[in-house]
Amino acid sequence: xxxxxxxxxxxxxxxxxxxxxxxxxxxxxxxxxxxxxxxxxxxxxxxxxxxxxxxxxxxxxxxxxxxxxxxxxxxxxxxxxxxxxxxxxxxxxxxxxxxxxxxxxxxxxxxxxxxxxxxxxxxxxxxxxxxxxxxxxxxxxxxxxxxxxxxxxxxxxxxxxxxxxxxxxxxxxxxxxxxxxxxxxxxxxxxxxxxx
Amino acid sequence: xxxxxxxxxxxxxxxxxxxxxxxxxxxxxxxxxxxxxxxxxxxxxxxxxxxxxxxxxxxxxxxxxxxxxxxxxxxxxxxxxxxxxxxxxxxxxxxxxxxxxxxxxxxxxxxxxxxxxxxxxxxxxxxxxxxxxxxxxxxxxxxxxxxxxxxxxxxxxxxxxxxxxxxxxxxxxxxxxxxxxxxxxxxxxxxxxxxx
DNA sequence: GAATTTGCACTGACCGGTCAGTTTAAACGG
DNA sequence: CCGTTTAAACTGACCGGTCAGTGCAAATTC
Numbered sequence: 001x002x003x004x005x006x007x008x009x010x011x012x013x014x015x016x017x018x019x020x021x022x023x024x025x026x027x028x029x030x031x032x033x034x035x036x037x038x039x040x041x042x043x044x045x046x047x048x049x050x051x052x053x054x055x056x057x058x059x060x061x062x063x064x065x066x067x068x069x070x071x072x073x074x075x076x077x078x079x080x081x082x083x084x085x086x087x088x089x090x091x092x093x094x095x096x097x098x099x100x101x102x103x104x105x106x107x108x109x110x111x112x113x114x115x116x117x118x119x120x121x122x123x124x125x126x127x128x129x130x131x132x133x134x135x136x137x138x139x140x141x142x143x144x145x146x147x148x149x150x151x152x153x154x155x156x157x158x159x160x161x162x163x164x165x166x167x168x169x170x171x172x173x174x175x176x177x178x179x180x181x182x183x184x185x186x187x188x189x190x191x192x193x194x195x196x
Numbered sequence: 197x198x199x200x201x202x203x204x205x206x207x208x209x210x211x212x213x214x215x216x217x218x219x220x221x222x223x224x225x226x227x228x229x230x231x232x233x234x235x236x237x238x239x240x241x242x243x244x245x246x247x248x249x250x251x252x253x254x255x256x257x258x259x260x261x262x263x264x265x266x267x268x269x270x271x272x273x274x275x276x277x278x279x280x281x282x283x284x285x286x287x288x289x290x291x292x293x294x295x296x297x298x299x300x301x302x303x304x305x306x307x308x309x310x311x312x313x314x315x316x317x318x319x320x321x322x323x324x325x326x327x328x329x330x331x332x333x334x335x336x337x338x339x340x341x342x343x344x345x346x347x348x349x350x351x352x353x354x355x356x357x358x359x360x361x362x363x364x365x366x367x368x369x370x371x372x373x374x375x376x377x378x379x380x381x382x383x384x385x386x387x388x389x390x391x392x
Numbered sequence: 393g394a395a396t397t398t399g400c401a402c403t404g405a406c407c408g409g410t411c412a413g414t415t416t417a418a419a420c421g422g
Numbered sequence: 423c424c425g426t427t428t429a430a431a432c433t434g435a436c437c438g439g440t441c442a443g444t445g446c447a448a449a450t451t452c
Contacts, residue, residue, distance in 0.1 A: 004421080004426070022307060026222035029411060040428045041413090047426095051412065106302030109361040111218055120366070144381060151367075151378055155355070158362050162354035165305040170316070170350065182347055185340065186382075201401075225437060236403040241439065243401090397450070407440080413433085420427070 009047055009057075011037040016058050021099020024106060025055050056118055062100045063122040066093050070129045079136040083187060086133050087160065088180055094164035095176055101165050127153050156187075205243055205253075207233040212254050217295020220302060221251050252314055258296045259318040262289050266325045275332040279383060282329050283356065284376055290360035291372055297361050323349050352383075 015037035019028045030051050034041040048054040069092070073085035094101045108119050131153040138149050160183065167179050211232035215224045226247050230237040244250040265288070269281035290297045303311045304319060327349040334345050356379065363375050 002422085002425075008427080023309065024220060024222050024302070024306065026220055030413080031411075040430095042415090042429080043427055045413070102305055102307075105305065106220070109298055109301065109365050110220065111298075111365060113219065123366075147378065147381060154362055154366065155359055155378070155382075158358035159351070159355045162305075162358050163351055166350055166354050169305045169307060170319075171347075182343065182351070185343060186351075198400080204401080226439080227437075237439090238404065238441085239402050242403095247438065393452105395451085398448085400447095401445090403442105403444070405441095408438100410435105410437085412435090415432080416430095418428080421425090422423105 005047070008039065008043060011039060012044060012047065012054065013058055013061055015039075016054055017062070017097065017099045017103070020055060020058070021102040025103070052114065056115065059103070059115065059118060059122060062097065062104075063125060065097075066090070067125050067129060069093055070126065074129075074132065079133070079140045079142060080188070083133045083137055084180075084184055086130065087156075087183055087187065090157075090160050091164055091176055091180055091183070094161065095168070098165075098168050101161055101168075105161060105165060123157075127157050130157050159183075201243070204233075204235065204239060207235060208240060208243065208250065209254055209257055212250055213258070213293065213295045213299070216251060216254070217298040221299070248310060252311065255299070255311065255314060255318060258293060258300075259321060261293075262286070262296075263321050263325060265289055266322065270325075270328065275329070275336045275338060276384070279329045279333055280376075280380055282326065283352075283379055283383065286353075286356050287360055287372055287376055287379070290357065291364070294361075294364050297357055297364075301357060301361060319353075323353050326353050355379075 012033065016028075016033050019032055019036055030044060031041055033054075034044055044051075044054065048057065069089045070086055073089045074082060104119070107113060107115050108123060110116060113119075131149055134143070134149050134153045134156070137143050138147075143149070143152065163179065163183060167174055208229065212224075212229050215228055215232055226240055227237055229250075230240055240247075240250065244253060265285045266282055269285045270278060300315070303309060304315050306312060309315075323346075327345055330339070330345050330349045330352070333339050334343075339345070339348065359375065359379060363370060
């Protein structure tokens with residue numbers, strides 16, 4: 001794949017992400033994406049088989065970036081520290097690609113949706129990384145009895161997603177550090193809960 | 197409004213909710229909604245000004261039901277008990293109207309979306325009820341220092357929404373009681389966190 | 393109390409616009 | 423040269439919205 005092609009696809013990803021995140025995949029037209037990317041419509045069909053194929057590639061691309069960042073947070077010291085690093089990376093990602101969060105949240109739970117299969121796999125990628133960190137926390141005895149690691153991981157991922165969206169849409173004046181702190185307060189609170 | 201009209205609108209709400217929740221407002225056609233409701237297309241336009249107006253009415257209708265149930269949970273005894281009742285009511289609502297959760301989640305955070313204004317108001321209705329309960333908890337000293345009531349309320353609402361969706365889509369085998377317990381574990385955990 | 397009118401609720405064929413995707417011939421660039 | 427991009431016209435299916443007309447029950451008239 002030539003450098004030119006790569007650049008074109010990147011422009012298309014950026015444009016599609018912006019528009020699709022804002023208005024939903026179904027109501028964005030291919031002509032709009034082409035215009036936003038500053039590219040001819042034919043170029044889209046030269047690079048992608050269809051509008052759906054473009055969105056699907058976009059989904060993969062985004063998850064790849066997120067997964068990469070989360071994996072980079074795995075190394076850190078104590079189990080709390082690395083979980084905090086993970087939370088921070090995830091919030092940073094949502095802050096940087098807000099439209100991706102909007103796209104994800106509006107398609108992920110659409111039961112028989114066209115992307116449900118793809119998205120389930122992508123979700124698993126992310127959740128399994130979170131689960132790795134969560135397991136370290138559990139092994140360190142910092143998770144209350146009765147909390148299942150799998151459940152907690154899925155919940156943390158979903159919760160971070162909505163908190164990030166809510167932050168951007170309804171409380172944009174809060175800083176990222178502030179938001180991270182309120183999430184960590186919750187995670188630490190959970191870790192410090194009394195065993196019943 | 198005649199009984200006949202009421203029945204027709206109810207059929208339209210049911211049909212629209214099912215289809216719009218599954219596939220998104222933009223990609224469901226008016227003809228499909230009419231067919232699902234067993235009604236002619238013209239009937240929709242007799243009862244509603246437009247497709248958008250139908251969806252907006254649907255949104256109001258759903259939030260009204262949810263708000264009613266949440267207010268019914270306000271009475272209960274201790275602050276923990278009534279918060280638990282609220283959590284239970286909300287999970288029950290999402291379980292009963294899963295499509296409403298899908299509709300809400302895919303429109304609520306769409307920044308300049310057509311529903312954003314309406315949805316912000318509806319969100320405020322619900323969050324303010326949650327805030328009332330949360331405030332009781334805070335007044336009883338069961339919330340760690342530094343946690344703002346408004347933030348915690350918005351977070352709880354969003355979290356319950358995604359947990360309910362995740363439950364239905366990815367872990368349907370779990371019982372409602374089980375899910376409620378894991379959420380309450382989290383809320384109680386937070387209430388028991390050490391003051392720093 | 394039969395005939396007629398009124399008005400609400402509903403019908404479904406139809407219209408005009410929109411949009412994904414195609415085609416083509418020509419230009420560009422490494 | 424060959425892979426890529428462009429511009430613009432075109433196709434055809436689809437979809438939101440319209441509208442003239444139907445069904446029907448209650449009210450009105452004689």
